[in-house]
Amino acid sequence: MEPSGPAAQPEARPPKPRPQVIELQRERRRGRDVIVVRGFPGDVDVEALARAFKTRCGAGGTVKGREIEIQGDHREVLSAMLLERGFRSKRCGG
Secondary structure (H helix, E strand, O other), rough: OOOOOHHHHOOOOOOOOOOOEEEEHHHHHHHHEEEEOOOOOOOOHHHHHHHHHHHOOOOOOOEEEEEEEOOOOOHHHHHHHHOOOOOOOOHHHH
């Protein structure tokens, strides 16, 4: 017979760390939209992520420091891609 009650319950796991919140900011440059993606933790390969963003969106872009800039208003697609990778995102500005 197995014991019942509080002693029989498995150990409580610590809660999963809250996903990093990534900012998606739309800016207007020379009359065109540019989405700036910022707020990545230090262990993320920003270059590879930018490459994946540009491929999925079919748009140009660049990496400046720890920020990714994607040409065009692709906030919905970028938000979905970040969610697939375990990040939460929020829209900031414009």
